[in-house]
Amino acid sequence: MNRLTRWMLVLAMMTVVAAPAYSSDVMQFWHCEMEEGTTEEEVEELAQAMLEAVRKMDGGKDADVMVFFPVAVTNMGNTDFILVLSAPSFTDWGKFWDGYSDDSPMAKVDEMNDGKVICPESAIWEGVRMEAK
Numbered sequence: 001m002n003r004l005t006r007w008m009l010v011l012a013m014m015t016v017v018a019a020p021a022y023s024s025d026v027m028q029f030w031h032c033e034m035e036e037g038t039t040e041e042e043v044e045e046l047a048q049a050m051l052e053a054v055r056k057m058d059g060g061k062d063a064d065v066m067v068f069f070p071v072a073v074t075n076m077g078n079t080d081f082i083l084v085l086s087a088p089s090f091t092d093w094g095k096f097w098d099g100y101s102d103d104s105p106m107a108k109v110d111e112m113n114d115g116k117v118i119c120p121e122s123a124i125w126e127g128v129r130m131e132a133k
Contacts, residue, residue: 011100026093026126027086030119031079043067043081046113053105054085059095068083083119086127093124 034043047067055061068082087093090106113119 013130024129025086026090027122027127028124030079030083030122032081032083032117032119033078034080035118040069040081043115046099046109046116047083047113049109050083050085050106053109056105057084057096059087059092059097059101062092063096070089073131097125 023080031045044067047065051065052061054063054065064084064086066084066086068075068084070079070081087096
């Protein structure tokens with residue numbers, strides 16, 4: 001085994017041993033408002049439809065969707081609920097968003113949202129899960 005191959009093997013082994021013992025998720029949080037007459041049940045139905053659509057798309061098979069309704073808050077502004085879409089990695093996230101088009105399953109869900117909810121603000125976050133030792 002030559003010197004370069006040996007060093008590459010050592011570096012590869014160090015990477016495996018030094019790898020962090022946690023996983024990370026990519027999450028997009030939307031701050032949403034319900035249009036007049038929209039119910040929480042309708043929001044949950046839209047979120048369920050979103051989950052089903054995302055999971056049909058490339059990169060979305062392990063995605064999750066959650067809806068958070070405020071219980072006790074001091075200042076939410078115009079936010080009635082927060083919608084969260086998470087993917088296990090940026091690779092999956094990228095595949096999903098690259099496949100988003102006017103005829104994708106997600107575009108059809110977006111059409112269902114018209115007149116029910118408005119989600120003007122969002123942010124993509126990386127979440128790091130800690131594991132008990």
